[in-house]
Amino acid sequence: MIKKISLLLALFLASGSPLVAQDKDAVIKSIIDEANNNSQLEHLGHELMDGIGPRLVGTPQMKNAHDWAVDKYKSWGISARNEQWGEWKGWERGISHIDMVHPRVQSLRGTQLAWSPSTSKKGVTAELIVLPTVVDSLEFVNWLPNVKGKLVMISMPQPTGRPDYNWEEFATEKSFDKMKKEREALNEAWNKNMGHTGLNRRTLPVALEKAGALGVVASYWSRGFGVNKIFGAYTKEIPTVDLELEDYGMLYRLVESGQKPELHIVAESKELGKVPTFNTIAEIKGSERPDEYVILSAHFDSWDGGTGATDNGTGTLVMMEAMRILKKVYPNPKRTILVGHWGSEEQGLNGSRAFVEDNPEIVDGVQAVFNQDNGTGRVVRISGGGFLDSYDYLSKWLYEVPKEITDEIETTFPGTPARGGSDYASFQAAGAPAFSLSSLSWSYWNYTWHTNRDTYDKIIFDDVRNNAILTAILAYMASEHPEKTSREKAVLPISTRTGEQLEWPTPRSPERSGGQN
Structure with a gap:
């Protein structure tokens, strides 16, 4: 009997731990099945874009969105909270009528x-x-x-x-x-x-x-x-x-x-004084390394010409759906999986900069940050962000994503760090491995970025669903990765503009009392 057990153990070890691989394959299959067969994206999108509407910092709609997200996470059994990081000029849009009355x-x-x-x-x-x-x-x-x-x-x-x-x-x-x-x-x-x-x-x-x-x-x-x-x-x-x-x-x-010509303009609005500004934070606590973090990142605020559907409603939906799926199929992650829905990104990455500044212990424990913020399209570009060894782990994680998703993704390693643009830059500046999941255009820059046409009907849910699958699998793989990811920085190239070698960006403090001047 002892010999049989020893033989089975020897075969198991020689085979490269097939049971562990089977568990991994089962989790990834469950992620894909849940995303494709029980998607909540359309429903979430309707509630957020049609029901709550645009999320301009300082407006009641922004606070409504934060509260909605907390309630939604709690309904999925995920711990969530709103964290105040500053205050902003409070304002609420009213009725607008603009009419020519002469000639x-x-x-x-x-x-x-x-x-x-x-x-x-x-x-x-x-x-x-x-x-x-x-x-x-x-x-x-x-x-x-x-x-x-x-x-x-x-x-x-x-x-x-x-x-x-x-x-x-x-x-x-x-x-x-x-x-x-x-x-x-x-x-x-x-x-x-x-x-x-x-x-x-x-x-x-x-x-x-x-x-x-x-x-x-x-x-x-x-x-x-x-x-x-x-x-x-x-x-x-x-x-x-x-x-x-x-x-x-x-x-x-x-x-x-x-x-x-003469115009008659009715443009009603309300000044609300100073109001608090928030980030919404939700997390699934790690079971083995709770002080190491995989962070899903998307800014929550928008301009209010439309309803903020592709900037950044779709990034928000991707991260919420990925968290929902992970909680269901991977409820006990090795590392803590945290999602940040940042406020006032549009005015200078203020919410994420505040989080980085206020939570150095979390930043020190970052395994990886995945950020999505440029429209409704499927992800087609991922850069290593200037982290020298990013290829070693990102390529392994991407290998587990379905080929019909990764076949369209162009990777650049080690790449260079961002100096703005979106919230992953706040983490990169602090030296944390953070990566932008950059998407296909769908005429984003002309038609929906900060425009009056950024509305629910512009969302391409098939692409958003692909992005949720990609994000959930990357988060799972980052959580399970045996080692802490390297933070070694690549030597940056010479600037074509100045002729001097580029330097790594440094953290910037947020504007914590905005719109008051």
């Missing part, structure tokens, strides 16, 4: 910018004027009294509302070249004139407000059909609105032809 009546497509001051319920009605052509800042200062009691248009009128790909498909080469040259000349003249005023996009609205303007009208076209970038206002007392290209161009032409 005819037409409702216009546009919105009040984030943190813009409110009008009264009756709104404001005034004539539109455009910026003059000036030779220097003195001439502009002499012109400024003309804005008193007026609405001022501050953006360049676009010569075409058709994106370049539309011109490439249908225009003659001669016509397309002509349009591009005219647009380039208009851009150059506009920027030169703006330089003559001595002001810029931030300071111009403030100067107009001080001179007695009743409102600021802008249009930040995103080079796609019907799509504008939507950011924040710089005025303190008067409303700032953004109009879609088509309406803005019409109004600009009416002003230039001497028809003195």
Whole structure:
């Protein structure tokens, strides 16, 4: 009997531990099956994007989203909490109506910018004027009294509302070249004139407000059909609105032809004083190495032109779904698996920088950070982030991911660290192995990044599901990896811009009291 046991043990050891491999294969198969057959992505996306909506820092909707995420994690049996890291200017969007009332009546497509001051319920009605052509800042200062009691248009009128790909498909080469040259000349003249005023996009609205303007009208076209970038206002007392290209161009032409168009603007909002800002943290505690961490990372906040679906609703869904799946099929991980839904990424990675600054012991224990934040597409690029030995472990982890997912992923090792862009940079700056799961475009930069069209219908759930599978398997493999990952840094290349050797980025402190100035 003793001999039989010894023989079985010898065969087991000689075979390279097939039972352990079988366990690994079973967990990975369960991850894939759960993701494909019991996906919660569509439901989560509907609740977050359609129900809660955009998640601008300082708004009640942002706090609603944090509370929703905590409740959702707890419903899955995952410990979760909101951690305050600072405070922000509190603001809540109200009803916006923008109508041309002269020389005819037409409702216009546009919105009040984030943190813009409110009008009264009756709104404001005034004539539109455009910026003059000036030779220097003195001439502009002499012109400024003309804005008193007026609405001022501050953006360049676009010569075409058709994106370049539309011109490439249908225009003659001669016509397309002509349009591009005219647009380039208009851009150059506009920027030169703006330089003559001595002001810029931030300071111009403030100067107009001080001179007695009743409102600021802008249009930040995103080079796609019907799509504008939507950011924040710089005025303190008067409303700032953004109009879609088509309406803005019409109004600009009416002003230039001497028809003195008038707008009626109702842009209601509420100033809420200082409000606390949070990160949502959830974790599945490690059973063997609880003080080492695999971190899933995605920023939770958004701009509020749309509902923040692809920036970064989809990254949020990936991390929530991966955590749900892991809790179900891998409830006792070797290392702690922690997810961070960061606040105020859009204003400078503030939430993740605060977490890194406030939790050095967690940063010291990081095994790997996986961050997703550039749209709805399937992951197609992963860089080693400048960590010299990242190939040794990332390649092993990626090997276990289904080939139909990894076949489209291009890897770069050792790569270079990020200096911003998204929250993984906060961890890399502190020396923690952090990796961006960079995705396919789906026209992200033109059509959904910070735009009025970043909505639920732009989500490609098949790609998001692939990303959830990828993330869950990477987290599982990182948790099970026998050694702590190396933090040795590669020698960075020479900068093509400065001719000097690049240096590793250093941690930056967050802005913990924002939007108050």
